[in-house]
Amino acid sequence: MGISRDSRHKRSASGAKRAQYRKKRKFELGRQAANTKLGAKRIHEVRTRGGNRKFRAMRLDAGNFSWGSEAISRKTRIVAVVYNASNNELVRTGTLVKNAIVQIDATPFRQWYEAHYATPIGARKGKGAVKVESEEINKARSNHVQRKIESRKADAKVDPALDHQFAAGRLYACLSSRPGQSGRADGYILEGQELAFYIRKLKK
Amino acid sequence: MSEQIEKAFQKQQGIFQNAKVAGKKSVKNNRWYKEVGLGFKTPKEAIEGHYIDKKCPFTGDVSIRGRILTGEIISTKMKRTIIIRREYLHFISKYNRYEKRHKNLAAHMSPAFIGVQQGDSVTVGQCRPLSKTVRFNVLKVQKKVVKGAKNFAKF
Numbered sequence: 065m066g067i068s069r070d071s072r073h074k075r076s077a078s079g080a081k082r083a084q085y086r087k088k089r090k091f092e093l094g095r096q097a098a099n100t101k102l103g104a105k106r107i108h109e110v111r112t113r114g115g116n117r118k119f120r121a122m123r124l125d126a127g128n129f130s131w132g133s134e135a136i137s138r139k140t141r142i143v144a145v146v147y148n149a150s151n152n153e154l155v156r157t158g159t160l161v162k163n164a165i166v167q168i169d170a171t172p173f174r175q176w177y178e179a180h181y182a183t184p185i186g187a188r189k190g191k192g193a194v195k196v197e198s199e200e201i202n203k204a205r206s207n208h209v210q211r212k213i214e215s216r217k218a219d220a221k222v223d224p225a226l227d228h229q230f231a232a233g234r235l236y237a238c239l240s241s242r243p244g245q246s247g248r249a250d251g252y253i254l255e256g257q258e259l260a261f262y263i264r265k266l267k268k
Numbered sequence: 269m270s271e272q273i274e275k276a277f278q279k280q281q282g283i284f285q286n287a288k289v290a291g292k293k294s295v296k297n298n299r300w301y302k303e304v305g306l307g308f309k310t311p312k313e314a315i316e317g318h319y320i321d322k323k324c325p326f327t328g329d330v331s332i333r334g335r336i337l338t339g340e341i342i343s344t345k346m347k348r349t350i351i352i353r354r355e356y357l358h359f360i361s362k363y364n365r366y367e368k369r370h371k372n373l374a375a376h377m378s379p380a381f382i383g384v385q386q387g388d389s390v391t392v393g394q395c396r397p398l399s400k401t402v403r404f405n406v407l408k409v410q411k412k413v414v415k416g417a418k419n420f421a422k423f
Contacts, residue, residue, distance in 0.1 A: 256286040
């Protein structure tokens with residue numbers, strides 16, 4: 065293999081070629097990239113400098129994603145890799161890396177929302193019959209809980225862009241962890257300007 | 269915004285932009301900035317501007333520590349970085365005289381400093397390595413004073 069992270073092989077700032085005067089050292093080592101793909105979880109453990117470990121995720125299918133404006137996180141299935149700012153190849157092969165835009169399953173977030181605010185989200189308009197409101201919204205609640213929910217309803221408004229995504233059952237999210245280092249694919253749901261930016265990129 | 273030129277969404281790391289709007293706060297620029305210390309004033313453009321630069325000492329993730337040096341700008345052709353020339357005199361003891369020497373230094377210049385040209389004097393502070401040759405960050409610009417030639421200016 066022999067991947068090293070030294071700068072002795074590079075030319076100096078003046079352009080001079082540096083002569084090799086020593087062999088590669090272990091503390092300069094580099095390892096093969098993980099290239100984490102979507103699939104059934106497969107994680108390799110790596111012993112690193114100092115006896116510490118890194119978890120090299122070779123395949124992942126789920127991650128912990130946060131809905132920032134609502135301040136909650138849920139473990140969700142990752143459906144597909146949709147955009148990568150660095151390399152289109154990584155989108156084609158479905159590689160999970162930090163800052164990749166992915167589509168995640170919306171159901172845990174929908175369930176939380178309907179339990180927290182007792183209002184439907186992502187309701188499909190003009191598709192014929194009105195969908196039967198889920199059991200979560202209409203279940204029997206105690207007086208105290210009912211009052212709490214009523215007081216929350218004022219904040220229950222969701223951005224229409226997010227609402228569309230809920231209707232489709234898929235949300236756009238961005239990975240914020242490094243799967244090849246931590247073994248996890250965690251991230252946050254795209255909202256606001258960031259969401260608008262990436263939707264525009266995807267449309268092209 | 270016009271600063272989203274790159275393929276990835278440019279934003280300040282660690283600043284949450286999408287908090288639920290309860291009132292009028294959405295219009296204000298939700299920007300983070302810091303004072304670099306050592307008496308350097310953070311420019312108004314850094315506080316009120318819209319640029320995103322993770323290597324900016326005022327709005328990014330670099331700290332200024334170590335040496336503070338000054339020099340004259342000789343090149344501003346690179347993206348967000350400049351070359352500074354520092355002149356000094358070296359003493360030759362045999363002849364009891366000095367000789368002129370110079371060293372060039374690459375420094376990162378934040379977009380907070382606008383209208384900076386070749387020939388201006390600049391104060392730079394040491395920070396962690398930002399690239400292969402850049403270890404300094406511009407903190408203050410002192411424009412070159414052109415005596416007498418107030419009418420001619422480059423277009």
